[in-house]
Amino acid sequence: MTALARGVVVAHDGVAAALVRAVEHISGVRGVLSAVSNEACAPEELRARVADAVSGGEGPVIVFVDMSSGSCAFAGRQVLRGRPGAAVVTGVNLPMLLDFVFHREMELATLAERVAGKGRTAAQVHLPEARDDDADRAVPD
Amino acid sequence: MMPIELFRIDERLLHGQVVVGWGERLGLSYYVVVDDDLAESDWEQELYAGGLPAGAEAYFLSEAEAARRFRQLDGRPGAGALLARTTAAMRRVAETGVLSGRTVNVGCLGATPGRRRSLDYVYLSPAEAADLRALAERVLRVEARDVPSAQAVALDRLLEDFDA
Numbered sequence: 325m326t327a328l329a330r331g332v333v334v335a336h337d338g339v340a341a342a343l344v345r346a347v348e349h350i351s352g353v354r355g356v357l358s359a360v361s362n363e364a365c366a367p368e369e370l371r372a373r374v375a376d377a378v379s380g381g382e383g384p385v386i387v388f389v390d391m392s393s394g395s396c397a398f399a400g401r402q403v404l405r406g407r408p409g410a411a412v413v414t415g416v417n418l419p420m421l422l423d424f425v426f427h428r429e430m431e432l433a434t435l436a437e438r439v440a441g442k443g444r445t446a447a448q449v450h451l452p453e454a455r456d457d458d459a460d461r462a463v464p465d
Numbered sequence: 466m467m468p469i470e471l472f473r474i475d476e477r478l479l480h481g482q483v484v485v486g487w488g489e490r491l492g493l494s495y496y497v498v499v500d501d502d503l504a505e506s507d508w509e510q511e512l513y514a515g516g517l518p519a520g521a522e523a524y525f526l527s528e529a530e531a532a533r534r535f536r537q538l539d540g541r542p543g544a545g546a547l548l549a550r551t552t553a554a555m556r557r558v559a560e561t562g563v564l565s566g567r568t569v570n571v572g573c574l575g576a577t578p579g580r581r582r583s584l585d586y587v588y589l590s591p592a593e594a595a596d597l598r599a600l601a602e603r604v605l606r607v608e609a610r611d612v613p614s615a616q617a618v619a620l621d622r623l624l625e626d627f628d629a
Contacts, residue, residue, distance in 0.1 A: 336481075366574070394481045397512075402512075
């Protein structure tokens with residue numbers, strides 16, 4: 325049986341830990357994601373933290389990073405360079421991770437594209453529309 | 466034409482604090498990244514350059530090349546930044562004389578074995594402290610500041626725990 329995918333979330337300050345905690349709280353799925361912070365560490369230390377997290381289990385792994393560039397993305401891409409069965413997905417957010425934990429059986433590249441799409445579509449704009457009765461509720465001069 | 470406006474020692478090089486924090490504030494349109502290893506690595510250059518805002522350019526140069534091309538890059542249109550990954554690299558560039566009269570900013574140097582904390586965002590080894598002292602003799606000023614809105618920290622304060 326093929327091992328299910330794991331996730332490593334790499335982000336600034338306490339963002340990764342907060343995301344992992346929220347995913348576990350919402351989904352009830354635990355032990356699938358690990359969190360890495362770039363706080364107060366040099367690039368080589370961050371790479372070591374990411375490498376430890378990536379090698380801390382079996383099966384394919386997706387490294388989720390917050391920004392598409394910067395120290396977290398660099399560390400993720402440097403650690404995974406040349407490694408089969410691994411992918412970096414940028415712009416991590418809660419909907420992306422929630423989708424990930426419920427679809428870990430999927431083939432890695434397909435899964436990575438799927439969760440990236442979930443993350444993108446989660447960003448929406450809702451502008452308040454004028455209501456029909458707004459005129460009635462307007463404050464008179 | 467504007468000269469290079471920011472000279473920064475930052476081991477993360479082109480990361481958010483530099484490109485967003487300083488880049489937006491100073492209107493930076495080009496970055497001179499001084500690092501001998503990076504100058505030889507096409508894939509890492511692509512990785513770093515991928516985070517630049519649209520229209521911004523990056524030059525990945527060895528220390529020798531940066532010193533040789535400094536006048537040209539300092540005189541090109543737009544506002545620029547020169548970034549070095551290490552204190553030693555910035556010191557060696559300064560020792561060629563091209564940084565005379567400039568202020569060097571110490572940005573992000575994180576915690577590693579052999580370094581000790583000077584500020585939340587600056588950890589230094591004794592050798593790096595010595596680099597900064599030597600650098601200060603070649604430039605107008607060396608100061609630490611992570612983002613433009615922060616108060617600059619003078620070199621004396623930065624190195625007070627390293628003074629004998």
